Amino acid sequence: MRLRRCGTDAVLVEVDSTGEVEAVRAAVRAADPPEVVEVVPAARTVLVAARPGGLPAVLRLLGTVDLAHRVDVPSRQVVIPVVYDGPDLELVAATAGVTADEVVRLHAAATYSVAFCGFAPGFAYLVGLPPPLRQPRLDSPRTKVPAGAVGVAGEYTAAYPRSTPGGWRLIGRTDAPLFDPTGDVPALLAPGDRVRFEAVG
DSSP states (O other): OEEEEETTTEEEEEOSSHHHHHHHHHHHHHHOOTTEEEEEEOSSEEEEEEOTTOHHHHHHHHTTOOTTOOOOOOOOEEEEEEBOOOTTHHHHHHHHTSOHHHHHHHHHHOOEEEEEEOSSTTOEEEEOOOGGGOOOOOSSOEEEEOTTEEEEETTEEEEOSSOEEEOSEEEEEOOOOOBOTTSSSOBSOOTTOEEEEEEOO
């Protein structure tokens, strides 16, 4: 774990894996220190922002984090319905050496965790993808991926909250309200949430 100061009241924690990111995020959330105002996980970092003068307490807390052990903290369970008819379903199946039906079974049987959010509002990077489905992005990204598209890329799976360019391999689509800027909580998913995909249609 490497700590880098960010201004006067924040620290960027650098680690080596999404599992270690989750260990840091969960430990800070479980401790719930009054000095912490925001915790922002990313692929290999966690930004912890403190109230003015609260950084020393945050640094002491981070010094107690065991990266090999994830503290259990309460998490929401979210089920997202998916129609598995994506344009890259057969490509994912061929790359994995399985049938398209098996891709659907593998993807829908897993339980995922939101590692972090980014790229676009409401876009959540989910970890827990079965190994056969961990595949590279497309050689040529699409200029337009439709809102609701469900895809895989590397160790992650995700659903696109709005139409954007993208290079993920698309295996399905969902009508779930992934991002509503008028809502009290605009994004459906947040770091730490547990997610399952349910095959429908």
